[in-house]
Amino acid sequence: MVVIYVDDLRADGLSATGNPWIETPHLDRLAAEGLVCNNAFVTTSLCCPGRVSVLTGKYAHATGVTDNQPKHDFQHRHLTFVDHLQERGYETAFVGKWHLPNPQASPQRGFDHWVSFEGQGDYFDPLLNIDGELVQTVGSNADVLGEAALDWIGGRPGADPFFLFLSFKNCHTPWDPPLRHRGLLDDVDIPLPASFDDDPDELPTHWRASRLSRRNRGAHPHPEYYAAAVRRYHELILGVDEAVGQLLAVLEQRGVLDDTLILFTSDNGYLLGEHGFIQKGHSYEPSIRVPLILRYPPKIQAGIENDGAALNVDIAPTLLKLAGLAVPDDVQGVDLAPLWQARRSKPPAGWREWFLYIAPWFQDNGAPRELALHSARWKYVRFLENPISEALFNLWDDPDERVNLAGPQATEQATAVLVGARQALQAEMERLGVPAAWFDGRAAASP
8 A cells, every 4th residue: 555645735726627837647647547536625724734644544633633733643543544553564664745744754663664853854966864873964855755655665565555645845835946857847827827817805704814814815906926937836736647647657567556555635725826825734625625635446446426526534544454453442534436337427325415615724722724525516614713603505506706795785595594504504514523512613512
């Protein structure tokens, strides 16, 4: 098994998923030879919460990792799917960005081989911790990590099953691609998103405050900055594609490619100027949508897509089931097998109708600032800072989320949807063990 994990890569980042600015032939190959989940989402759009949700199959409120400064090591209380694979006899390796607080990038439980860097790391010449020894490397980050992954794959002596978690720094800020890619898009016209110049006063209160805050990294009023920065963002994807191509070639040379499950995804999406934001975190579609591709010829037919909502918490139970292992009762995700077994784009019968999104950066009282309930057609957002406010978007008619249907002027249809969405949100919160007090923006009661 191989998980390829990219940082801040939007769902439309590959040419196979709609990127018109670059070509990603190796990632496109994965898409053509496997399952593409057309509606894949993260449950919290931020680095640390997203990574822990993938490893554990649990929401951020369950792991306690709700931002990028977690107060405890989640591994003290939670097992990861890698722990279970290792116990089953898999040889395991982690190569790349761990990002969770880890002084000197020291090796972590569950991995037989370890290659990582501290924190965000550097795009060039990263200092790596390789099985406990600090090693200075030379080259671009994606190249160095790709070579480390190839060395481990190529150097494995036995026939035992293996698991590789290859975690790239690309495409996190600062966007700094290697010279061979930098400037390739300089002559490409990348237009501003349709909502780039939307009036911030028309945004819901919480999003308006965020849009005007320093956290927004200067999306406004500098469209020329936007054009230059976004070109670099897309150029960083090229290094990932090249590394994936080299990995596929080595697996093919060793005769194990078609017997190896390859899963490709990202820790979160990213707003690239939509609504005037250059960031992640909020429940806007570009922020929470990610690519998700699975290639495994023994079970997954080539060239299929499915529109069912797939979540990052579904990755752990899916890999455990494919390995023939039981899924622990406290895992909150589900096995994605019904999506590839459907062999068509329509979600299988009984698939999830709604899913819950929990925004990062919680309030001082321990409650989140933003919850959302998402279906194929509707997105209900509940802003929990005093006073409580709401947003409702019809994603079929308004995919760019520019018309908030909630509020005093809500139509009869919107009012009915709001009533149902509030009830569905509370039901989903109860199912997932989310404190009921959060619905009203209050702190959870002490146990």
